[in-house]
Amino acid sequence: MSEPSAKPFLFCCRCGNDQLIAESPRCFRCARCGFRHYINPVGAVVAILTDRAGDLLLLRRAHDPGKGRLGLPGGFVEPGETGEDALRREIREEVGLEVPRLEYLVSLPNDYEYQALVTPVLDLVFTAQVASFAEARAVSEVEELVIVAPDRIDFSQLAFRSNAEALRRFVATRVRERS
Ligand SMILES: [Zn+2]
Incomplete structure (x- = not known):
């Protein structure tokens, strides 16, 4: 079984910025626009x-x-x-x-x-x-x-x-x- 990857997305899906900050293993915040990408099932x-x-x-x-x-x-x-x-x-x-x-x-x-x-x-x-x-x-x-x-x-x-x-x-x- 593979672990969900540490940073599954390279870019923010809202603004395209490539700086995503891991707030937790299942939440990544875009450093530019603040959009939070949640990893949910x-x-x-x-x-x-x-x-x-x-x-x-x-x-x-x-x-x-x-x-x-x-x-x-x-x-x-x-x-x-x-x-x-x-x-x-x-x-x-x-x-x-x-x-x-x-x-x-x-x-x-x-x-x-x-x-x-x-x-x-x-x-x-x-x-x-x-x-x-x-x-x-x-x-x-x-x-x-x-x-x-x-x-x-x-x-x-x-x-x-x-x-x-x-x-x-x-x-x-x-x-x-x-x-
Ligand atoms: Zn963004």
């Missing part, structure tokens, strides 16, 4: 999708970060969206499914490294069940779909620590419910 949503048989739908990522590794359907929340709206949109865009009901599970921090910048992210994790994955297909940003039983997940293949932790918690809950 970006909202993202993640789905643990199961079918009636209890299998999970993972996807192999077509692009970086984590190209070729496994992830869960999901993505960034767009302005004005609720987490639920965003996740339904992402599930539709990535795997072509409509989910009847989303259930909130947990929130987990993540780091998203892209274009040489590490962005802190807060993943909101939801679970949802569909009748079957027969209609699922790899659509946008997905190389292939991977349907797997909860006890067969290869955690070393997951692109993001938040996805791995969410799945661990989900699987542990399922095991507890069965025993």
Whole structure:
């Protein structure tokens, strides 16, 4: 995992000055115009999708970060969206499914490294069940779909620590419910 960089921006986004003063690890003040750049997590949503048989739908990522590794359907929340709206949109865009009901599970921090910048992210994790994955297909940003039983997940293949932790918690809950 990469630490958020000490000074993620070289220039003030308001006035273009290059003198940014670190007031804290997550706040940088422009020496010329005084604008404060705060480093706060970006909202993202993640789905643990199961079918009636209890299998999970993972996807192999077509692009970086984590190209070729496994992830869960999901993505960034767009302005004005609720987490639920965003996740339904992402599930539709990535795997072509409509989910009847989303259930909130947990929130987990993540780091998203892209274009040489590490962005802190807060993943909101939801679970949802569909009748079957027969209609699922790899659509946008997905190389292939991977349907797997909860006890067969290869955690070393997951692109993001938040996805791995969410799945661990989900699987542990399922095991507890069965025993
Ligand atoms: Zn400035």
